[in-house]
Amino acid sequence: MKVMAINGSPRKNWNTDTLLKKVLDGAASAGAETEMVYLYDLKFRGCVSCMACKLRKEPRPCRCIQKDDLTAVLDKIHEADAVVLGSPIYFSEVTGEMRSFIERFLFQYLNYDDYSKPLSPAKKTALIFTMNIPEALFDDFGYRPLFQRYENWMKLYFGHCETLLATDTLQVKDYSRYHLEGFDAESKYSRHETVFPQDCRKAFDLGRKLVLENNKNQDAERSIYDFKVTSGEGMILDLADFRGKVILIVNTATGCGFTSQYTELVQMYNDYHVKGLEILDIPCNQFGAQAPGTDAEIHNFCTLHYNTPFPQMKKSDVNGENQLPLYAYLKSQKGFEGFGEHPFKDLLEKKFAEQDPDWAKTPDIKWNFTKFIIDREGNVVARFEPTADMGEVEDCVKSLL
Numbered sequence: 242m243k244v245m246a247i248n249g250s251p252r253k254n255w256n257t258d259t260l261l262k263k264v265l266d267g268a269a270s271a272g273a274e275t276e277m278v279y280l281y282d283l284k285f286r287g288c289v290s291c292m293a294c295k296l297r298k299e300p301r302p303c304r305c306i307q308k309d310d311l312t313a314v315l316d317k318i319h320e321a322d323a324v325v326l327g328s329p330i331y332f333s334e335v336t337g338e339m340r341s342f343i344e345r346f347l348f349q350y351l352n353y354d355d356y357s358k359p360l361s362p363a364k365k366t367a368l369i370f371t372m373n374i375p376e377a378l379f380d381d382f383g384y385r386p387l388f389q390r391y392e393n394w395m396k397l398y399f400g401h402c403e404t405l406l407a408t409d410t411l412q413v414k415d416y417s418r419y420h421l422e423g424f425d426a427e428s429k430y431s432r433h434e435t436v437f438p439q440d441c442r443k444a445f446d447l448g449r450k451l452v453l454e455n456n457k458n459q460d461a462e463r464s465i466y467d468f469k470v471t472s473g474e475g476m477i478l479d480l481a482d483f484r485g486k487v488i489l490i491v492n493t494a495t496g497c498g499f500t501s502q503y504t505e506l507v508q509m510y511n512d513y514h515v516k517g518l519e520i521l522d523i524p525c526n527q528f529g530a531q532a533p534g535t536d537a538e539i540h541n542f543c544t545l546h547y548n549t550p551f552p553q554m555k556k557s558d559v560n561g562e563n564q565l566p567l568y569a570y571l572k573s574q575k576g577f578e579g580f581g582e583h584p585f586k587d588l589l590e591k592k593f594a595e596q597d598p599d600w601a602k603t604p605d606i607k608w609n610f611t612k613f614i615i616d617r618e619g620n621v622v623a624r625f626e627p628t629a630d631m632g633e634v635e636d637c638v639k640s641l642l
C-alpha cells in the first residue's frame with residue numbers, strides 16, 4: 242500500500258510538516274510505503290482551464306494534461322492508495338500553492354455531466370490544517386464551513402476523508418524577536434509543549450488507521466484460501482487445499498526459548514490430524530536471528546529433535562517489506578492483544594518498548610511461535626502469542642474440530 246502526503250506549507254520541520262511526517266510514520270508502522278511531496282519545492286501552476294480533461298473522447302480523459310512539476314505527482318497520487326493533504330491556514334484559506342494543487346488535482350476528475358459521479362479512483366484521504374486561531378474563535382471567523390467544504394469535496398471525489406486540525410500553533414520559536422504583540426507568547430510555548438505532541442500522536446494514529454482500514458477493505462474481499470506458500474523443498478502449497486480443515490499457522494525458530502513448543506504442536510497434530518487439523522510451520526529468522534540455518538538444516542533439526550510430522554515451509558519473513566502476503570492477511574484479521582501473564586512478559590515488553598514506543602499498537606508479529614488458528618470456514622478466529630499457554634491453544638483447536 243502506498244500513502245502520499247502533499248505538503249502545502251512553505252516551512253519545513255514546522256507544524257504542518259511535522260504532522261504530515263507523523264502521519265507517514267504511522268502509515269509506515271502499519272507496513273505502507275510512503276512519500277512526502279513539498280509543493281513549495283515544485284514549479285507548477287493551478288488549473289489553466291484548457292478543458293482537455295473534459296474533451297469528448299473515449300475513454301474519457303479525466304487526467305490533467307498540463308506538463309510541469311505537478312504532472313508526475315498527480316500520476317503518483319492517482320495510483321496511491323491514500324493521500325493526505327496538509328496546509329497552514331493563510332488568510333482564512335489554504336495556502337496559495339495548496340489551492341493551485343487542489344484545482345489541478347480535483348478538476349481533472351470533475352464530471353460536469355453528473356457532479357455526483359466524479360471520475361476519480363476511490364482512496365483513503367485525510368486533510369490536516371494548522372493555524373494560529375484557537376478553536377474557540379472558529380465560529381467568529383467562519384472556519385468550520387471552510388474545513389467542512391474541503392472534507393466534503395474529498396469525500397465526494399474519493400469516498401473517504403478525515404480531518405485533523407492543529408489550532409493555536411506556535412508560529413515562531415522566539416516571540417520576543419518579532420512584532421507579535423497580539424499573541425501571548427508564554428501560552429503559545431506552553432501549548433506547543435503540551436497540546437502539539439497530542440496532535441502529533443493523533444497524526445500518527447491517523448496514518449496507521451488509513452492503512453489498516455484500507456487493508457481491511459482489501460482483505461474483506463479476500464480469504465485465507467487465496468494464499469499459497471512454498472515448502473522448504475520448493476513445493477507450492479495452496480491453502481485452498483485446506484478448505485474445510487482447522488489450520489494452525491505458526492512462525493518457528495530452532496534456537497528460541499519457545500522452541501520446545503514443538504513438543505505440544507507435534508502432540509496436537511498426532512492427536513487431531515485425522516479429525517481435520519493441519520499445522521503449517523513457517524520458519525522465520527526475524528526474531529533474535531534464532532532460525533539461522535538453511536531450510537534443510539532447519540528441517541533436519543526439527544525432525545531429529547521433535548519428529549515433526551507436519552509440512553514445513555521455506556524460511557520466510559512475517560513482518561516488513563518482504564513479508565509473506567499470507568502474514569499481511571493474518572495480521573489484518575487478528576492484531577496483537579498483549580502477552581498475557583507469563584514469566585517472560587516484562588522482559589519482552591521492555592525489549593520492544595526500547596525499539597519502538599508504539600510496538601504494542603502494531604499488528605506485527607512480536608516473536609517466534611505466534612500462532613493463528615483458522616476455523617473450518619476459513620475465518621481467522623484466534624491469535625496466540627508465544628507466551629500463551631499451549632493448553633489454551635489446544636482447547637481452541639479442539640473446540641473447532
Ligand SMILES: Cc1cc2nc3c(=O)[nH]c(=O)nc-3n(C[C@H](O)[C@H](O)[C@H](O)COP(=O)(O)O)c2cc1C
Nearest residue numbers: 250255256257329330331332333371372373374410
Ligand atoms: C501569510 C500568513 C497568513 C496567515 N493567516 C492565518 C489565518 O488567516 N488564520 C490563522 O489561524 N492563522 C494564519 N496564519 C498562521 C499559520 O496558519 C500558522 O502559523 C500555521 O501553523 C503555520 O504552519 P507551518 O508551521 O507549517 O508553517 C498565517 C500565517 C501566514 C504566514
